[in-house]
Amino acid sequence: MNSLQISRLAIVLTVCACSRTPPTYPGPLLWVEAPVVPYPVMLSRVGKGGRPLRAVSSTHSANASHVDATESGGMLTTTVAHYWEEEESEIGASLKLFKQVRRNDRWVEVGRVVFTATDYDGHAEGSSDRELSIEAWAHP
């Protein structure tokens, strides 16, 4: 391995790191709404008690590139050999929450809503996660 090969290795590793593309999400990303339910969904404080409800929805995107290195006759060959990408998403947290409401519940009181974004970037791999969690109580 000479200085030229070392330089090539460093450059390939850098190119490998740069080959990732950031995820693109449709907008709006996450939301809290209840336009069609026939009962009140109170975001302001009403009272204590009730049956606890919790719903979480999230989107996930990850991708990576991988360097293969082979050596033959004193020559080091490096190639960006693999590239994969995955994306996942699921139905909204609001819809999940209202599916837990029973027929005899008169109203729902939302307690806490948390939006969380986590972005991870490694050398040649990365991921992006967006999550919405809703905690509520159903009042019969």
Next chain:
Amino acid sequence: MKASATNDGAAWQPGTARIALCLSLLSAAGCSHTTTHSVTLPQLQTRYPVSASASYLDGDEIVLRPKSALVKKFELKRTLSAPIHDTTETTLSLGPELDRIVEERGGRAITNLRIEAVKYDPGAQRSAALLKNGGTGFAITGGICLGVGMLSEPDGGTRKVFVPTGAVFAGLGAFLWFLAITATTEPSKWHFRVTGEVVD
């Protein structure tokens, strides 16, 4: 690393090259940078009832369904920032603003409140990570070259090639890290849009 202490670079042993490559790859694999930004919307402590549906509860827990003709729509936008490569929890405070909107419009409650996270901007998360990872990779490569050069014979060709090469790479690594912590610091941002209807 004894095999590297030969007269010149051409006599470099293949096994040593593999070790150097593995060290570089393993070191590079250890570079990871994570930004976590959580926004909490606590239960609203407002003077007026706020509902996400078309009906709401009054103070006596009676369900009211206002007529659509008395609706006055409104929209708010909020942006919350947090530093990159860190874990941050921020709070989305809407209560006082919603109370003010109800008072200004002469209403009694808010219905059909919708809170949308319209966009999340990761800021300089990725570019700063790239610079840091690149800097680490170059610094480790430079360190390995310097180590190999210093272990070789003082007047040999290996030292003449590897020491300056290592110094250049180590310097480049330090420069990239300097750029990462000084030039790429744009925070991450959650963008919210809040819409609703003031009802009488």
